[in-house]
Amino acid sequence: MYPMTAAAQRDVYWLTRNPVGCARQALRSRRGPQGSRGPRAAPRPPGPRGRPFLGVVPELKSDPFGYLQQLGKTYGDVYRLPLPLYDVVVLNHPDHVRHVMSHRDGEYSLIGAAAGAARKVLGASMQMMEGREFRRRRKPLTPMMGRQQLSRVAATVADEFANRLTGWERFAQTGESIDLQHEINGVVIPAFMRAMFTMGLSDAELHRLDVDVRTLMQSASSPLLLGAPPRMLPGDGNPVQAWLRMRRWVKRRVEERLADSRSYDDLLQILLDARYEDGTPISRRDVITEAIMLIGGGYETVVAALAWTLALLPQNPQAQQRLYDEVDQLGGALPSYADLDRLEWAKACFDEGQRLQGLLLQPRFAMIDDVIGGYRIRRGTLVGLPIYALQRDPRWWGPDAETYEPIRFYDKDIVAARPNLVFLPFGAGPHRCFGAAMGYLEAQLFLAQLHQRFRIQIPVGWAPEHDPALPWPVKGGVPAVVTKVPVAAQRI
Ligand code: HEM
Secondary structure, eight states, rough: OOOHHHHHHHHHHHHHHHHHHHHHHHHHHHHHHHHHHHHHHHHHOOOOOOOOTTTTHHHHOOOOHHHHHHHHEEEEOOHHHOSSOOOEEHHHSSSHHHHHHTTSSEEEESGGGGGGHHHHHHOOOGOOOOOHHHHHGGHHHHGGGSSSHHHHHHHHHHHHHHHHHHHHHHHHHHHHEHHHHHHHHHHHHHHHHHHHHSSSHHHHHHHHHHHHHHHHHHHHHHGGGGOOOOOOOOTTTOOHHHHHHHHHHHHHHHHHHHHHOOOSSSSHHHHHHBOOOTSOOOOHHHHHHHHHHHHHHHHHHHHHHHHHHHHHHGGGGHHHHHHHHHHHTTTTTTOGGGGGGGGGGHHHHHHHHHHHOOOOEEEEEEOSSSETTEOOOOOOOOEEEOOHHTTOOHHHHHTTSSSOOOOOOOOHHHTTOOOGGGGOOTTOTSSSSSSSSHHHHHHHHHHHHHHHHHEEOOOOOOOOBBBTTTTOBTTTEEEEEEOOOOGGGGGO
C-alpha cells in the first residue's frame, strides 16, 4: 500500500468531516474561479478542525454555551464551527451582527433555500418570506401589535393571570416545593390562547397543544444536534403528527370563526381581516400557518424567559425588593396596559433575565457571496449569531457580566453606552420578533401580579441551567416555595 501524501490525507479528512461542503467545493472548482478579487480572495474563517464525521458535536453537546465563549476567545469574532454535514460561521461582534441583520431583501435569510419546500408543505408564514413579499405580508398584520389591540390583549391577559394565580394559593397553603416554570406555563398558555382566539380551552386541549408546540420547537432545534433527535415513530414527540394535529385544531377555529357573525377583537380576527394593499386577503392556508407560528412563538418564549428571570432575581435581593416596591405603587389594583410605563423596573428585571438566558445561535443563511471581518462567507453558508456569548461578553457588559443586575436596562446612560446589537432576545432586522411588544406586556403583567400576591423562594445555591432546545427554558424546571404576601400589603 502506498503512503498517502499530506494533501491526500487532508482531502480524506475533509471528506469525512464535511461531505456536503466538499461536494460543493468540487462543483465550484469545476466551474472555475470567478476572479481573484472580492469574496473569493478573502481567507476562510479560522476555527477548530473537529473530528471526522462528528465535527465539534461532542464539545458542543457537553457545554454548548461555554464552548462558544471559549472559541470566541481563541479565534476572535469570526470563526468556523464544523458540524457533521456543514459548517456554521459564528459572528461574535455587534458590527458583524449589524452587517447581517440590516439586509432587507433576503441576502441573509432565516430559512434559506429550504423556504420554497417548507412553503409547499406547510403553507407560507412570515418566517418563510423575504424582501418585498415579506414586507407585503407583515404590513397588514402589524395592527395585532398596535396600541389599541395591545390594550385589549392586556385586559384579557391580566384577567386570565388573575384567575390562574388564584389557584397558586394552594401552594402557599401547603408550603410544598413546586416547579415554578411548569406553573408559569399553566398561567401563560391559557392567557395567550384567550388573546388569540377569545375562547377558553379545556385543560386537555391546553395540554395537547403544549406537548405539540414543544415537539415542534424541539425539532426546530435539532439541526444543531444538541438534544435528542426528533422521534419518527407514531406518538408524542413526532413532529409530523404534532404539526398535523395543530393544523387540524387551528383550521377548525378558523372555520368556526368564518361561520360566526359576531364581532371579535382577538388576534385571529386581525389575521382574518388583514388585507394586502390591493384589497386581497391572506389565503386560508396561509392564515392557518401564520396562526400556528404565532402560537409557536407566542407563549413558550415568554414562559422560558420568565422562568429565567424568576430563577435569577433572588440572587440580587436589592433588585427583588425594588420590584416589590414598584409593584406596591399599583395600590393592589389589577395592572392594565396604562400601567406598563409604571412597571419599568419589572421590564428591566425581565430583560436582565433574558440577557443571561441567551439563546445559543440565531441562524441566517447567506444567500450571497460576502466578506465579513475580512473572511470569506460563501453563498449557502449557515451564519450563526452567538446570542448567549454576545449577551455575556465583558467588552459590552463589563467585568460583572455574569451577575444578575437589572440596572443595566433601567439606567438610560448605561443603555446608551453600549452597542445596540449586543442584546438580541428578539433578534434584529426585518425578521425581528413580531410579538416583542406582546412578550413584554405579558412579562410585566405577570411579574406585577405575581409579586402583588406572593413571595418566591428559590433554594440557596441552586442555579439555572439551559435545556438544550428552543426556546432554551430552564433544564429540569425551577424549584420554588411560594408564600403569600402578608394581608396588610395585599390589596387585590
Ligand atoms: C419573551 C418573548 C419572546 C421572545 C424571547 C421571542 C423571540 C423571538 C426571536 C428570537 C425571533 C426570531 C427573530 C429573528 O430571526 O431575528 C422571533 C420571531 C417571531 N416571533 Fe417572537 N419572541 C417572543 C414573543 C413572541 C410573541 C408573544 C409572539 C406572538 C404573539 C411572537 C411571534 C413571533 C413571530 C411571528 C416571529 C417571526 C417573525 C418573522 O419571521 O418575521 N413572539 N421571536
